[in-house]
Amino acid sequence: MTIKGHIMEKSDRISGTLSLGMEAKQENRIAEAFRRLQRNKGAILGLIILVLISLISVFAPLVATHNPIDAVFEESLLPPSSEHLMGTDVLGRDIYSRVIYGSRISLQLGFVSVAIAAFFGTVLGLQSGYFGGWLDMVVMRIIDVMLAFPGLLLAMGIVAGLGFSLTNAMIAVGISAIPGYTRVVRGSVLVIKENLYVDAARVIGCRDLAIMFRHILPNAMAPIIVLSTLGIARAIITGSALSFLGLGAQPPTPEWGAMLNHGRQWLRQGWWVTTFPGLAIMITVLSINMLGDGLRDALDPRLRV
């Protein structure tokens, strides 16, 4: 084959990948993944429960029967009844209403901290994998150092510096989850950037930023989506653990972990005080994990650990 012929053939392949081929393939892949997800009963069940919890948190004022913060001292530690579906705590607050309002806090905590982690983790991983060189080395060493702390300990250290509040807990949980995203995104970028369409984009004069965000990132989305979904579950657990230790949401916030911490002193007097908030955390996290597992199997089975 002549050189000219070779170049023409290559440019044919390039334009093919760039125009029709890529979009059609992309759509096919999404449809295919969605079909696989639909077949997974656990994932669908998880999705349904998660949607229900989200609806409950949005319409919390309508679903709750009492004010979640009002203390009625005459009604201290009442067992579950038709008036108080999940009983009351030692301050006479309605646990059912507190659990309902707590869903707002936990979902918010999950989404905000994952947003922080996914954003910074992805940007760092993307530039590290794409540019390589000394910047990559520095970033990866920092990530190694962050991984030298068990997750909760890192979050605890950050909260110790920032102060105890729900917002700081979200920031701390978010920061401590960054390394996972950086590593996975960097790994995918290293593979993706060897593809012909990346060369092609460079040949037609795309700038680095455009190549990174328009050509590489969309192809690295699968693991990011899976990690983020499972990450929400992990963030809710870590965040409520911080509140359980008294380092996160402060009273009288109806946060599930804080409710468990408050209720454990009255474990002997009222099992309901800790049982229902704990159940709420578990159901929420379980539904997200089931959805996440399904997404992983549908989008990127290689991530299975």
Added chain:
Amino acid sequence: MLKVIVTRLMAAVPVIIGASFFVFAMMSLMPGDVADMLLDEVTASPEQKEALREQLGLNKPFPIRYVKFLSGAVRGDLGRSFVSNRPVLEEVMEQLPRTIELAVAGMTVAIALGMTLGILSAIRQNSWIDTVSMAVAMVGVSMPIFWLGLLLILVFAVNLRWFPALGQGSPRSLVLPAVTLGTLPAASIARLVRSSMLEVLRQEYMVTARAKGLREQTVIVRHALKNALIPTITIVGLQLGSLLSGAVLTETIFARQGLGQLTVSAIVRKDFPLVQACILVTSIFYVLANLLVDISYAWFDPRIRYE
């Protein structure tokens, strides 16, 4: 083998130094003045505050303070507690054995429970055992351990009175904390052992082993399990982190003394030298434990050693 050990050890040194910088920066760059916090704002004169800053070395620039901290750390001096005025390393080392005891007990539960569930569901794939074990594992990874601990106290200490709810010392008081701590890693181990067993069971040497006429038990234990164990070592290493995080929560739930409990109380009291020491020692412990896992990985799998 020696080369593997030396290389891994060398790689751990910069990570630990980095960790010390991270911890130091976290505590130093926070807003607020330590002198204001430690001394009574009304009664303390500005001179007293200045003297305290001088004494704690807080009026020096950050890099100098860090170098001082690091050179002290290398010699085993991490400073004194703001609260008790004792050397913080002494306080940490006092608590470390208690946490190691809890972690070892938790890991034992995790490995025993996780491996049993994983192997059973792999050799009886798609049976009811498999379904139930994997459902248990799914619930296990979704369960907040601080709630699990409270439930166990409620059922086995308050209602059945089989085990003490709080305290430590006797082996009986270690049972509930160990189960609390071990459940989450057990669930992850079960899921991984199952999938790696399933993979090994499909290999050709399994057919060979059966064709040779070996007993099923020998085939499973000697041929399948041995090969399926290698990825399991990795997950045990990965679970060390959740074990150390879990120890903090478990110690709080069961009112046990230990490094986790010390860390939480130091954070609440804003005893920053002690917080630094607790987190740094935990991370060094974590890095070294991972190193051990890495090395044992090379020990068990010759393919890694010769790469």
